[in-house]
Amino acid sequence: MATAVVTPEVVNAPAAPSxxxxxxxxxxxxxxEIMATQDPIPAGLRIGVVGGGCSGFQYSMSFENAxxxxxxxxxxxDLKxxxxxxxxxxxxxxxxxYVETLEAAGFKFENPQVKSTCGCGSSFSV
Known part of the structure; x- marks a missing residue:
C-alpha cells in the first residue's frame, strides 16, 4: 500500500525568486541542438527586447560567449x-x-505584458 506525502503549507514565507x-x-x-552546431560552442543564449518594428519592440535571441x-x-x-x-x-x-507546424517552425514568445502586436506578429507594445 502506497503512502501519500503531504507537504505542509508555509504561511508568510518570502516569495521564491522568479x-x-x-x-x-x-x-x-x-x-x-543549434548551439552544438556552433564552433566554438557558445556559453549561452541571450534573450532580449530591442526597440523596432511597427509596434515598438521586438524580441531578440543570440548566442554569447560570456x-x-x-x-x-x-x-x-545545463543551458545558460x-x-x-x-x-x-x-x-x-x-x-x-519552440513550435513546428506544417506551415512554419520557430520560437514563440508568450508574454502576458504584451498589449498589442503588429499585423505580421514580429513586434509588440506594452
Whole structure:
C-alpha cells in the first residue's frame, strides 16, 4: 500500500525568486541542438527586447560567449540564458516555446505584458 506525502503549507514565507523568462522543454532541446552546431560552442543564449518594428519592440535571441556584468543568468538544465536588466522588465512572466507546424517552425514568445502586436506578429507594445 502506497503512502501519500503531504507537504505542509508555509504561511508568510518570502516569495521564491522568479525568473524573468521560462523556456519550455522543446525550446531548451532546440537551443541546445543549434548551439552544438556552433564552433566554438557558445556559453549561452541571450534573450532580449530591442526597440523596432511597427509596434515598438521586438524580441531578440543570440548566442554569447560570456554574460555581461549586469546580466541576470538563468539556468535551464545545463543551458545558460543571459538577460539584461532592461529586457528582464519586458520579459517578466514570458514563456518561450519552440513550435513546428506544417506551415512554419520557430520560437514563440508568450508574454502576458504584451498589449498589442503588429499585423505580421514580429513586434509588440506594452
Amino acid at each position: 525568473t524573468p523568462v521560462v523556456l519550455t522543454p522543446s525550446a531548451i532541446v532546440k537551443v541546445k 554574460s555581461g556584468m549586469m546580466d541576470k543568468v538563468v539556468r535551464f538544465d 540564458v543571459f538577460i539584461d536588466a532592461t529586457s528582464a522588465m519586458y520579459l517578466n512572466g514570458c514563456t518561450v516555446d
